[in-house]
Amino acid sequence: MLHAPSAPRYIQIREALLRRIQDGDLKPGEKLPSEDQLAAEFGVSRMTVRRSLDDLINAGLIYRRHGLGTFVSKTTIERDHSRLTDFFENCRLSGHVPGARLLHKEQKDALPHIARALGLQPGEPVIRLATLRSVDGAPITYHDAYLPAYRFPDLLEAEPATLGLDRQHVWQLIEAQGYTVANVVEKLEAQLAGKDVARLLKIKPGDPILYGQRVLYSDDGTPLKYADCYNRGDRFSLTVVLAR
């Protein structure tokens, strides 16, 4: 999280305040210095201070009360699981051992519902990357992803050993094409495991499955990836934050 000395002042100030909060220098519920005081302390104008505070408010770390001041939030909501984070990193951070196996890498014709999600015509070529992800050696998620072939001409030739095994890696390939990964829209349902999925996840047909249809978008709204996700109901949970 280091920034070059040339980073904008508002980012430097934001990081400085973030450190004070994380170090417990500013405790939950405690009042921050006023915007005027912060402006004087950092030697900037008040508008610049406000720009820094806006970021921290957006992250849910602080909140403002008109006429009273700015305060550190009481509960630091664990936003980690509600943000777009790497499966592998998340796993390791919680002290588990992630794993993955590439089951399919192929070019196919898009099925209608996949074409619709990706803004393609039915039958247009897509690249399929299917992986089985595991935690501590036991399978937990079957991930069946599709990307528009014309946007990722080099994907089929990419290193098979790591491809699809680390989302960060796929993201790097995506961003190397000039896209900026911005968000994922996921539709979640509860289902019962079918025969094929049950076999992959080493559960019984009829066991509960948290099924998600995920679409990955770039910041201009272009759909970049569609994926069917089958998560073991007994070992997988997803925490989301719905903001007003």
Add this chain to the structure above:
Amino acid sequence: MLHAPSAPRYIQIREALLRRIQDGDLKPGEKLPSEDQLAAEFGVSRMTVRRSLDDLINAGLIYRRHGLGTFVSKTTIERDHSRLTDFFENCRLSGHVPGARLLHKEQKDALPHIARALGLQPGEPVIRLATLRSVDGAPITYHDAYLPAYRFPDLLEAEPATLGLDRQHVWQLIEAQGYTVANVVEKLEAQLAGKDVARLLKIKPGDPILYGQRVLYSDDGTPLKYADCYNRGDRFSLTVVLAR
């Protein structure tokens, strides 16, 4: 969405631009006038225009490209389902008939996991509101909610006919106590229906259930409500947006 004539200029401008996008006056992918042009058009400074645009960017409706301009997003992500919205309103908007029945309204001692979620000591009094929600006459969700009793002293005496039947209504009671509802954190899992839940939802034991533990927070991070939600797997799906 009307604002008093005294609404801040940046809100007026934001709403004016929103209207142009929603009316198709500005089409997806199309470039907005430059910030200088908008400032001249609305007779404000550029900083005020940027304040308006920031809101629309935050809502995912437009995006900026340094050196190029500001553009309307290509896919207007249906954020409706990823925002905190009223069950009843959502339902009606999609052309369905929502319903609800209050099953329990009582004061109890908080169970340990509920106390922990609400920042209480185990055994502290909570108010339980359990409702069965339906769509087009068929039950879809069993909602078992708990609120700290000391924060809502008047809740038990509230009008039973409408209480818990419209989330907006409960929110109004919550906000009448001086809280500002800010977000919900929900942990989702796939489960199989047990006997009791199956009976309520008119499904068979062993049918799939999308189970969620919801905690409602005010903007200062105070937990205000805990709820167990049991959603019929065959008729309920939840769409979430994970931002980077």
Add this chain to the structure above:
DNA sequence: GAGTGGTCTAGACCACCCG
């Protein structure tokens, strides 16, 4: 009244992208 955040100005200079 004093202190706080909410809004707004009228500029400035910089970095980025295009032709």
Add this chain to the structure above:
DNA sequence: GGGTGGTCTAGACCACTCG
């Protein structure tokens, strides 16, 4: 070079909250 957004200033006045 010309147009765009990114950052930043040094003020101003208003609205809200508290004592």
